[in-house]
Amino acid sequence: MPAVARTLRLTQLKEADAAWRLLDADSAPVVAGLLGHHLGGDERRVDAEEFYERLDADLERLRDQGLTLPLSAKGYCAQWRAAGFLTRRASVESRGETLELSPDAIVAIRFIEGRAAPRSSATESRLASLAAQVRRLAIDTDPDTATRIALLEEEIERIERRIRALQAGDEAPLDESRVLERVRDLLAQAADVPDDFARVRADFEALNTALRQKIVESDAAQATVVDEVFRGVDHIAESEAGRSFGALSQLVLDPALGAAFEADVRRVLDRGFARRLSPAERRLLRSFLTTLKARSAEIHDVITVFARALRRYVQSHDYQQDRVLRSLLRDAQHAGVQASPHIRPWHPIGLSLDLSAVELSTVGALELDDPAEFAATDEVTAAVVTVADLDELRALARETEIDFDELTRNVNDVLSQLPSCTVAEVLAHHPATQGVASVIGLLTLAAAQGTVDDELESVAWTSTAGVPRAAVIPAHRFTGEVT
DSSP states (O other), rough: OOHHHHHHHHHHHHHHOOOHHHSTTTHHHHHHHHOOOOOOHOOOOEEHHHHHHHHHHHHHHHHHOOOOOSSHHHHHHHHHHHHHEEEEOSSSSSSHHHOOOOOOHHHHHHHHHHHOOOSSSOOOOHHHHHHHHHHHHHHHSSSSSSHHHHHHHHHHHHHHHHHHHHHOOOOOOOOOHHHHHHHHHHHHHHHHHHHHHHHHHHHHHHHHHHHHHHHHHOOOHHHHHHHHHHHTTHHHHHSSSHHHHHHHHHHHHHHHHHHHHHHHHHHHHGGGGGGSOHHHHHHHHHHHHHHHHHHHHHHHHHHHHHHHHHHHHHHHHHHHHHOOOOOHHHHHHHHHHHHHHTTTSSOSSOHHHHOOOOOOOOOGGGGOOOGGGGOOSSSSOOOOOOOHHHHHHHHHHHEEEEEEEEHHHHHHHHHSSSOEEEEEHHHHOOOTTTHHHHHHHHHHHHHHHHHHEEEEEEEEEEOSSSSSEEEEEEEEEEEEEOO
16 A cells, blocks of 8 residues: 555656656757756846747757757747746846746756766765764754763864874875865755755745635634734744745855855865866856855845735735635636536526736737828918908808897798798798708797797798708797897
């Protein structure tokens, strides 16, 4: 059973682990070679567009060597992001994006590089370092004070013996081969330390996501976490990962330790054996502490951003909206499960739902604004000022307004011949000179200064376009002079 359980656990790991997927991929040499070269050295994060240009150039060279690589750099990067080999982030220096290796990809690439250039781990320096750490652990964890003092006195005596041997000239410096072995062993360990910062960042991202899920999903835990956040508890920094990183950060940023380390590095690089180190090895040793400080500052910024965002998420009550949305989604899923025996998912239900999404369109539909299109091309001429003609002004007014003066004269003219008259009778004696506007004007005068009968009458007029028109309206009667 233990073997079966272990096999099943590894089977699940193979499906979920990006490092395993990279090692199992047919294109593993291409992925490890390209990504390891561009993102696995001193430059760990590169602008996306710049990375595409570099990668396209390398892909062309590989195609010239006979490799079949049908996709472009963007196409391969999209595949590698989906597979978990690359991590895409928003750039803090521009509006673009950056690409970097995922923690799993770093593990896989380092494994492949180790197989390509294997190095022995059973070296004298590594075994001596291991023995020294075990002895230090034995001293520091011994509950018997007398035993600890005795062990420390043995160390003092051993150091004093070395001092006396050096004074007597009996102890020579290490030979060059043993020194190089120790230096390269130190460099191998130092090269792995910066890679761990990617894993640390991934751990904090997972912790941030887990805290938000705990706030939204678990009622009991939600109340506890929310109360603690309101009280100012920093769950990110107080977590196990946060405390571990805090101790590492304090050690890296210790000024005394940093000054001593840099002084020791300078002395080592001044030795004769340092000439046998490669430029990359010397650069790694010289910039090791600076790299650690930069990566430590980056992780510290990430922790600060996550802590502030979590506090703002709680204090702004945004989590309550997410809880309501989660409840609605679960209700909808529950209703869907209940309906599944009775209706198929693709069965039309007669409901059209417009999704809240940005409309996508081609960039070719965009047109640049040309201010020259609105510039006046004809020569501007000054208008000649003339004396206004009263008759022309009246004609303009008739085109836009009802001529009530004319209508009043027409009504009073008909009333001088008849005791009363209707709108139709006025139009029979004086045709509508403004078309339907004259009819509306007569109806307005009759409604204000006449009477409206229950009887109907037909009125006729000619429109301004010369087309005969007619309508049936209630009889509007004028019974006296209108003004």
